[in-house]
Amino acid sequence: MTGFSLDALILDVDGTLAETEELHRLCFNRAFAEAGLPWSWSVADYRRLLATTGGRERIVRFVGEVEPERAAALAGHEDPFVRRLHARKTELYAEGVRRGEVALCPGIAELVRRARELGIALAIATTTSRANVEALLDAHPEALPRAWFATLVCGEDTGRKKPDPEVYRLALERLGVRPDRALAVEDSTNGVLAAKGAGVPVVAIPSLYTAGDDFSAADRVLESAAELVPLLGR
Ligand code: XBP
Numbered sequence: 417m418t419g420f421s422l423d424a425l426i427l428d429v430d431g432t433l434a435e436t437e438e439l440h441r442l443c444f445n446r447a448f449a450e451a452g453l454p455w456s457w458s459v460a461d462y463r464r465l466l467a468t469t470g471g472r473e474r475i476v477r478f479v480g481e482v483e484p485e486r487a488a489a490l491a492g493h494e495d496p497f498v499r500r501l502h503a504r505k506t507e508l509y510a511e512g513v514r515r516g517e518v519a520l521c522p523g524i525a526e527l528v529r530r531a532r533e534l535g536i537a538l539a540i541a542t543t544t545s546r547a548n549v550e551a552l553l554d555a556h557p558e559a560l561p562r563a564w565f566a567t568l569v570c571g572e573d574t575g576r577k578k579p580d581p582e583v584y585r586l587a588l589e590r591l592g593v594r595p596d597r598a599l600a601v602e603d604s605t606n607g608v609l610a611a612k613g614a615g616v617p618v619v620a621i622p623s624l625y626t627a628g629d630d631f632s633a634a635d636r637v638l639e640s641a642a643e644l645v646p647l648l649g650r
């Protein structure tokens with residue numbers, strides 16, 4: 417199998433570094449319950465809602481589906497009620513991550529170490545909140561040392577979330593790397609489209625929640641990050 421010659425490896429977080437979405441789902445539900453809301457997302461609900469990237473955007477979409485009158489009174493995902501709910505969800509999620517409730521995906525530690533050995537720059541490109549990324553790196557200091565990442569581009573850093581390519585354009589700009597000298601690793605259709613939209617080749621590795629996604633735009637589909645390790649080169 418032909419390998420990849422690259423200067424930078426740009427990694428997605430949710431579903432790529434770790435199987436995080438189940439904890440996200442549980443924490444959305446806990447935040448709803450604490451606020452006295454009668455909402456609870458099942459696995460099937462969450463799989464469908466994941467098509468909307470960004471937690472606050474996801475809440476607004478859901479309110480529009482179940483309580484259109486309440487949704488009409490909201491100022492979109494910037495609404496203070498949505499912000500408060502999401503801030504509580506983020507707090508609960510980060511606590512769970514710091515307690516070690518999410519494991520890294522198979523092969524991720526080896527992939528990051530190999531990139532480092534080869535002098536390939538590392539970056540994060542995610543729609544999730546910065547606090548969530550920092551909690552994950554803090555929880556896995558040996559596999560994912562913060563200092564190894566040249567930049568973390570997170571949900572707060574862009575105006576438009578994936579599948580918009582803005583997060584990848586910003587990562588490339590901060591890295592000072594041409595798109596064709598980078599490689600993205602993504603687990604979802606939205607992530608693949610974001611990378612390709614910025615001209616970055618992408619390897620898709622489906623996760624628990626994205627196994628049924630359309631990966632036809634990806635340059636390669638692999639089963640785990642471990643398969644990518646021997647394909648890396650400069
Ligand atoms: C991840 C997301 C995020 C997370 C929740 O997408 O869409 O919204 O589900 O995080 P990707 P927040 O893996 O493509 O970056 O609640 O902080 O948004």
Ligand code: MG
Binds near residue numbers: 428429430432602604
């Ligand atoms: Mg993802």
